[in-house]
Amino acid sequence: MKQNLPASSEVKEFAAIDLGSNSFHMIVIRIVNGSVRILSRLKQRVQLAQGLDRNNRLSAEAIKRGTDCLALFAERLQGFSPDNVQAVATYTLRQAVNSEEFLTAAAQIFPFPIRIISGVEEAKLIYSGVAHTQPDCGRKLVIDIGGGSTEMIIGDEFTPLAAESRPMGCVSFSKRFFAEGKISEKAFMQAYKTALSTIEDLSWEYRNLGWQTVIGASGTIKTVSQIIQENIDKSGLISAENLQLLIKRVLKFDHIDKLKMPGLSEERAPIFVPGLAILHALFENFRIKQMYYSEGALREGVIYSFEESFNQSDVHQRTINSLLKQFSVDRKQADRVAQSAALLGAKYQHWKNPEQAEEMRLMLHAGAMLHEIGIAVNHNGMHKHSAYLIKNSDLPGFDQAQQNLLTHLLRYHTKALKLNELTEENRYAAQDTKALIILLRLAVILNHSRSATESTEKFTLDTDENAAQWELEFEQGYLERNPLTAQELAKEKEILAKNHIRLVFK
CATH class of the missing domain: 1.10.3210.10 (Hypothetical protein af1432)
Known part of the structure; x- marks a missing residue:
C-alpha cells in the first residue's frame, strides 16, 4: 500500500522488515530532501526454515525464535506509526500450514501488521530494491538466493519484465543434501542437478529477453563475492571462471566444521555450500558470464514501495x-x-x-x-x-x-x-x-x-x-x-x- 511521504522540510522515519527463511532483517530509514538515509540495520539469525517438518508444519521452537526476534524489533520501533512500518514474510511462512499460529503469536508482541507475500511479489520487491540502489546499467537480470527460495527477475530501469520464484534455498537444500554437515562432491552435484531441473524451463524465455548486466543480492551471493575477493580475485567479481575455482576449493573440505576460508563467516558456513550449488546451477542454466553484488534487496524494495514517485526519477x-x-x-x-x-x-x-x-x-x-x-x-x-x-x-x-x-x-x-x-x-x-x-x-x-x-x-x-x-x-x-x-x-x-x-x- 502506497504511503504519502513527508514534504522535503518534514522528516519522518520508516521501517521495513523481512521475515526470511534464515534471518529476520530490519532497516530503519529517514527521508531527507526526497532521498533515503539509512539510520540502522538489524539482523537476527532465526533459521525459521529449519523448523519446517515434512508436512510443512512450523515447530513451536521455530515460532519462538521468530517471535523473540520480533520482540527486539518492536522495542526499536516504539513510537512508530503502523503506517510507517511494513513487515513482509517470505518462503517459509508461505509454505507453513500453521502460518496463522505464527502470526497470532507475533501479534502479541509486535504491534504492526505482517504480510505473507507471494513469490512473484517477493521477486518484484527484490528487483525494486536493486534498481533503486544500483547504478542504472540497462536491462538486468537480478538473482536472489534466499533461505527457502530463489528469485530471478529481468527488468528495465524500475520495471520488471519477467519475475519468478522457485522453491530452492540455502537452508532447505542444506537439510536435504548436506545433513549433519557432511560435504561431498556427490552431494554437491545432487544439489546442483536438483536446482538445475527446478529452473531449466526458464532458460529459453530469460535468455530470449536478454540482459546487459547480472546482479546478485543477499547473503549467499555477498559471501561468494567476499570469498573470491579474499582468495581468488581482488575485484570480488563473480565470474564463471572464479566460481569454478571457488567450487574446487570448497569441495576439498569434507565437513562444514572444517570449512574455513577468508571471507566466510562462522554464521554463514552451515548454509554456504548448498547456496554455492544453487548459484552454480543458475550460472549454467542462464549461461551467465559474470555477476555483480548489490547491497539492495527485498528490504530496500519494501522501503521504496512507500512512495511511488521514487520510480519516476533518476x-x-x-x-x-x-x-x-x-x-x-x-x-x-x-x-x-x-x-x-x-x-x-x-x-x-x-x-x-x-x-x-x-x-x-x-x-x-x-x-x-x-x-x-x-x-x-x-x-x-x-x-x-x-x-x-x-x-x-x-x-x-x-x-x-x-x-x-x-x-x-x-x-x-x-x-x-x-x-x-x-x-x-x-x-x-x-x-x-x-x-x-x-x-x-x-x-x-x-x-x-x-x-x-x-x-x-x-x-x-x-x-x-x-x-x-x-x-x-x-x-x-x-x-x-x-x-x-x-x-x-x-x-x-x-x-x-x-x-x-x-x-x-x-
Missing part, C-alpha cells in the same frame, strides 16, 4: 539533489562547473576502457555537482571534507566502485595532486581515473571566479593516448579577458608537471 540525480540540499551547496556554481565538465568530457576521446565512457561522464557530472559539499564542514581543506562526506554517506544509485571513484574525484579536484597515492580500483583503468580527475580540475578552474567568470564553449581539447599531454586552446582574447583563469591554469600546469603530465594552454 536515482543518481535524486541522490545528488538530496546531498546538494543537505549541505546547502551553491547550486548555480555546481551547475556552472558541471556544464564545463560536460563540455570537457565530451571532447576527451582517449578512454582506456571506451565501453565505460558514458559511465565516466556520469561520474564526472556527479563530481562536478558535489565537489563543494565539504564547505559545510569548513572552507579550509574543503576538498578533504568533501571526500570524507562522500566516502561515509549512503549513496543510492552508486555502487561501491563508483562511490570510491567519486571519493577520489572530490579529494583531488583542487590543491595538491599526488596521483601515485590513488588506490587502485580494479573496475576502472588507472589512466581513466587520472583523466577524470584532470577533467574535473580543469572544469573547476574555468569557473574559479564563480559568477564573475566569463563562460565559454569555444575551446578545443587535445590529449595523447596516455593522457600525459593535454592542450587547451581558447577563442582569441579569452585568457586576456580572464587573467585569473590564466593564472590558475599556470598553477595547474606546475602541479600536473610534478605528476609527469604536460599541460599547454593558449
Whole structure:
C-alpha cells in the first residue's frame, strides 16, 4: 500500500522488515530532501526454515525464535506509526500450514501488521530494491538466493519484465543434501542437478529477453563475492571462471566444521555450500558470464514501495539533489562547473576502457555537482571534507566502485595532486581515473571566479593516448579577458608537471 511521504522540510522515519527463511532483517530509514538515509540495520539469525517438518508444519521452537526476534524489533520501533512500518514474510511462512499460529503469536508482541507475500511479489520487491540502489546499467537480470527460495527477475530501469520464484534455498537444500554437515562432491552435484531441473524451463524465455548486466543480492551471493575477493580475485567479481575455482576449493573440505576460508563467516558456513550449488546451477542454466553484488534487496524494495514517485526519477540525480540540499551547496556554481565538465568530457576521446565512457561522464557530472559539499564542514581543506562526506554517506544509485571513484574525484579536484597515492580500483583503468580527475580540475578552474567568470564553449581539447599531454586552446582574447583563469591554469600546469603530465594552454 502506497504511503504519502513527508514534504522535503518534514522528516519522518520508516521501517521495513523481512521475515526470511534464515534471518529476520530490519532497516530503519529517514527521508531527507526526497532521498533515503539509512539510520540502522538489524539482523537476527532465526533459521525459521529449519523448523519446517515434512508436512510443512512450523515447530513451536521455530515460532519462538521468530517471535523473540520480533520482540527486539518492536522495542526499536516504539513510537512508530503502523503506517510507517511494513513487515513482509517470505518462503517459509508461505509454505507453513500453521502460518496463522505464527502470526497470532507475533501479534502479541509486535504491534504492526505482517504480510505473507507471494513469490512473484517477493521477486518484484527484490528487483525494486536493486534498481533503486544500483547504478542504472540497462536491462538486468537480478538473482536472489534466499533461505527457502530463489528469485530471478529481468527488468528495465524500475520495471520488471519477467519475475519468478522457485522453491530452492540455502537452508532447505542444506537439510536435504548436506545433513549433519557432511560435504561431498556427490552431494554437491545432487544439489546442483536438483536446482538445475527446478529452473531449466526458464532458460529459453530469460535468455530470449536478454540482459546487459547480472546482479546478485543477499547473503549467499555477498559471501561468494567476499570469498573470491579474499582468495581468488581482488575485484570480488563473480565470474564463471572464479566460481569454478571457488567450487574446487570448497569441495576439498569434507565437513562444514572444517570449512574455513577468508571471507566466510562462522554464521554463514552451515548454509554456504548448498547456496554455492544453487548459484552454480543458475550460472549454467542462464549461461551467465559474470555477476555483480548489490547491497539492495527485498528490504530496500519494501522501503521504496512507500512512495511511488521514487520510480519516476533518476536515482543518481535524486541522490545528488538530496546531498546538494543537505549541505546547502551553491547550486548555480555546481551547475556552472558541471556544464564545463560536460563540455570537457565530451571532447576527451582517449578512454582506456571506451565501453565505460558514458559511465565516466556520469561520474564526472556527479563530481562536478558535489565537489563543494565539504564547505559545510569548513572552507579550509574543503576538498578533504568533501571526500570524507562522500566516502561515509549512503549513496543510492552508486555502487561501491563508483562511490570510491567519486571519493577520489572530490579529494583531488583542487590543491595538491599526488596521483601515485590513488588506490587502485580494479573496475576502472588507472589512466581513466587520472583523466577524470584532470577533467574535473580543469572544469573547476574555468569557473574559479564563480559568477564573475566569463563562460565559454569555444575551446578545443587535445590529449595523447596516455593522457600525459593535454592542450587547451581558447577563442582569441579569452585568457586576456580572464587573467585569473590564466593564472590558475599556470598553477595547474606546475602541479600536473610534478605528476609527469604536460599541460599547454593558449
